[in-house]
Amino acid sequence: MTQLAGREGSQIDLPEPNEGRFATPHDVRDDAARDTEGGVSVVLALGSNLGDRAATLRAAVREIGELDGVELVAASPLYESAAVKPDGVDTDAPEYLNAVVGIRYRGTPNDLLDAVNRIEAEHGRVRAERWGDRTLDIDLIVVGTLQQGDARLTLPHPRAASRDFVLAPWLDIDPDAEIPGVGRVADLLRAMPNTVRRHDGDDSAAGGDGEVTR
Numbered sequence: 531m532t533q534l535a536g537r538e539g540s541q542i543d544l545p546e547p548n549e550g551r552f553a554t555p556h557d558v559r560d561d562a563a564r565d566t567e568g569g570v571s572v573v574l575a576l577g578s579n580l581g582d583r584a585a586t587l588r589a590a591v592r593e594i595g596e597l598d599g600v601e602l603v604a605a606s607p608l609y610e611s612a613a614v615k616p617d618g619v620d621t622d623a624p625e626y627l628n629a630v631v632g633i634r635y636r637g638t639p640n641d642l643l644d645a646v647n648r649i650e651a652e653h654g655r656v657r658a659e660r661w662g663d664r665t666l667d668i669d670l671i672v673v674g675t676l677q678q679g680d681a682r683l684t685l686p687h688p689r690a691a692s693r694d695f696v697l698a699p700w701l702d703i704d705p706d707a708e709i710p711g712v713g714r715v716a717d718l719l720r721a722m723p724n725t726v727r728r729h730d731g732d733d734s735a736a737g738g739d740g741e742v743t744r
C-alpha cells in the first residue's frame with residue numbers, strides 16, 4: 531500500500547547515494563531496465579491558471595499516479611501566485627495554482643516527458659505564446675541526480691531554482707530537497723522574495739487533507 535502524504539511529515543523518498551545517479555539518458559534507459567524495484571526519484575511541478583485550477587491539478591496528480599512505471603510518493607499543498615510572464619509579473623492575468631509531486635519512476639526521462647505532455651493535452655493545454663495562460667503545465671524538475679542540457683529535456687529544469695512557486699511546495703514534501711549542481715531548496719528559497727501563498731481550503735494536490743491511500 532502506498533501512502534501519499536501531503537503536508538506534515540511527508541517526504542519524497544530520495545535515492546541512496548549512487549541509486550538513481552545516472553550520467554546520460556542512455557544510462558537511465560539501461561538502469562531502468564535493470565532496476566525493477568524502486569526506480570528513480572523524480573520531482574514534477576504542476577501549474578494551472580485557467581479553468582477549475584484545483585480540480586485540474588488534483589486530476590493530473592491522479593493521472594500521473596496511473597502512468598506506467600510511476601509510483602506516487604508525495605503531493606504538496608496548493609500554492610497561489612500571480613502569473614510570471616516574460617516581461618515580469620502580470621497582475622491582469624489569472625493567478626496560478628501550483629503544486630509539486632514526488633514519484634518513483636521506472637522508465638526513461640523522455641518517455642515520462644511524453645506521458646506528462648499527453649496529460650497536459652488531455653486537459654486542453656494549448657501552446658500559443660511563451661509562458662501563456664494554460665489549463666495545465668507539468669514540468670520535470672529533477673530526475674534522480676541526472677544533469678543534461680538537451681533542448682527537449684533539460685535537467686534539472688533550468689528555471690526551477692528561481693521559482694518560489696516550485697521551491698515552496700517542493701520543500702513541503704521534502705525538507706532536504708536539493709537541485710543537483712545548484713544547491714539546497716531551503717537555501718534557495720530563503721534567498722528570494724516570497725511571492726506565493728498557500729491556497730485556502732482543501733489544500734493538497736492529492737485531494738482531501740493531503741493523506742491519500744491507494
Ligand SMILES: Nc1ncnc2c1ncn2[C@@H]1O[C@H](COP(=O)(O)OP(=O)(O)OP(=O)(O)O)[C@@H](O)[C@H]1O
Pocket residue numbers: 643657660661662667668669670671680681682683684685686687688689
Ligand atoms: N525539464 C523540463 N520539463 C519540461 N519541459 C522541458 C524541460 N526541459 C526542456 N523542456 C522543453 O520545454 C518545452 C516547452 O515546455 P513548456 O511549454 O511546458 O514550457 P513552459 O512551461 O511554458 O515554460 P517553462 O519551461 O519556463 O516552465 C517543451 O517542448 C519541452 O520539450
Ligand SMILES: Nc1nc2c(c(=O)[nH]1)N=C(CO)CN2
Pocket residue numbers: 576577578611612613614615626628661667695
Ligand atoms: N505564478 C506562476 N507563473 C508562471 C508559471 C507558474 O507555474 N506559476 N509558469 C510559467 C511557465 O511554466 C510562467 N509563469
